[in-house]
Amino acid sequence: MAKKILVVEDNPANMKLLLAALRPQGYDLIQAIDGEEALKTAISESPELIIMDVQLPKMNGMEVTGKLREMPEFSDVPIIAVTAYAMKVDKEKAFESGCNAYLSKPINIQELRNVVAEMLLRRSEARHEIQ
Numbered sequence: 001m002a003k004k005i006l007v008v009e010d011n012p013a014n015m016k017l018l019l020a021a022l023r024p025q026g027y028d029l030i031q032a033i034d035g036e037e038a039l040k041t042a043i044s045e046s047p048e049l050i051i052m053d054v055q056l057p058k059m060n061g062m063e064v065t066g067k068l069r070e071m072p073e074f075s076d077v078p079i080i081a082v083t084a085y086a087m088k089v090d091k092e093k094a095f096e097s098g099c100n101a102y103l104s105k106p107i108n109i110q111e112l113r114n115v116v117a118e119m120l121l122r123r124s125e126a127r128h129e130i131q
């Protein structure tokens with residue numbers, strides 16, 4: 001069954017790029033365009049991985065991540081932070097809020113695909129879905 005990925009990004013051009021990068025990999029892609037929608041969609045759709053833009057309207061990506069991490073069902077869902085500001089402090093904040101990986105814009109498509117595949121595999125292994 002296709003792995004479900006929630007892509008959170010408020011910029012339409014960036015969203016298009018992220019979806020285009022991941023679509024050929026056969027994932028079931030769902031979208032959210034602000035922090036509140038991200039939280040609601042994550043809860044209703046139970047994605048297996050989340051790609052989280054950090055700068056978002058209504059609630060930023062780190063806040064959303066922090067809230068999700070408070071819920072047991074999201075304790076081990078991989079969250080990949082994406083931000084335009086490749087600053088050390090942002091990276092540290094992203095990890096502090098509970099993100100598992102960090103990518104800076106402009107997104108390198110191959111790197112994104114690799115990180116997503118690796119995170120999904122790691123989670124499957126942790127859950128003993130793969131022997």
Ligand code: MN
Pocket residue numbers: 009010011053054055056
């Ligand atoms: Mn943004």
